[in-house]
Amino acid sequence: MTIQEKQYYEKFMHQCIALAKIAKNRGDSPVGSIIVNQHTIIAEGIEAGKTKKDITFHAEIEAIRNAVKKTGKTDLSDCIMFTTHEPCIMCSYVIRHYKIKSVIVGITTQEIGGYSSALPLLLDTTITKWTKPPTIITGILEQECKNLHQ
Numbered sequence: 001m002t003i004q005e006k007q008y009y010e011k012f013m014h015q016c017i018a019l020a021k022i023a024k025n026r027g028d029s030p031v032g033s034i035i036v037n038q039h040t041i042i043a044e045g046i047e048a049g050k051t052k053k054d055i056t057f058h059a060e061i062e063a064i065r066n067a068v069k070k071t072g073k074t075d076l077s078d079c080i081m082f083t084t085h086e087p088c089i090m091c092s093y094v095i096r097h098y099k100i101k102s103v104i105v106g107i108t109t110q111e112i113g114g115y116s117s118a119l120p121l122l123l124d125t126t127i128t129k130w131t132k133p134p135t136i137i138t139g140i141l142e143q144e145c146k147n148l149h150q
Contacts (some may be wrong), residue, residue, distance in 0.1 A: 002138065003136075009104050012036055012082040014139045017104070019059065020084045020148050023047040030064040030148035033083040035067040035076065035100075041065035042079070042119075046069065059083060060091035064098055076100050084145045086113040086138070092121035102135040106145030 001009075012034060019032025023046045031047040045063030049055050060083055067076055068071045077099040081087075084106040087095055092114025093101060115122040115136055123133050 006140075008063070009137065009140045011080070011102065012041070013084070013106060013145075015041065016082050016084045017141065017144055017148065019046045020145075023059065024148060026051055029085075031059040031083065031085045033063040033081060035063045035066075036080045036082065037071075037076075037078055042070055042145050044075070056090070058088065058091050059085075059086045059111055064094055064100075074098060080104060081134075082140075084148065085109055086116060087122065089114055089117065089119050089121055096121060096124070096127075096130050099131050100134055104140055105136065105138045106141055108138060109121045 015031040015034055019076050019114065020030040023032060024030035028047040028050045032044040034041050035043040036101035043063045046061040047050060047059040048057035054117050060081065067079065068074055079100050082100040082104045086105050086109045087103065089112060122136060125133065
């Protein structure tokens with residue numbers, strides 16, 4: 001990764017961290033996500049599963065819902081997702097359905113993760129309806145993302 005790429009990724013990850021802090025302050029898991037298209041944030045998502053009492057209000061799904069609403073498109077193949085945490089299996093299905101081309105992650109989640117668990121949906125190539133898996137880049141501002149849990 002070049003210095004320019006690292007700076008680009010960190011710029012957007014800082015925004016995700018700010019969103020994660022909002023979630024944490026209201027009692028939700030500290031996760032924030034954004035969708036970027038042509039170097040511009042087009043949608044944000046803040047974790048709200050606990051406050052809304054609905055598990056589908058994960059930050060990644062909220063960002064995708066907002067991107068679809070804003071663009072009117074269900075094909076987000078020209079978009080990049082940034083998120084403080086590795087998308088879970090549920091979110092990974094949604095990411096694949098909407099064809100997001102890249103996922104930039106702060107920290108991995110292992111057991112429930114969409115690429116580091118035993119069910120790596122983000123990497124799956126056996127589902128013929130899906131396009132190729134997204135590019136995944138991990139460890140962007142990793143320590144800052146870990147600190148959200150303190």
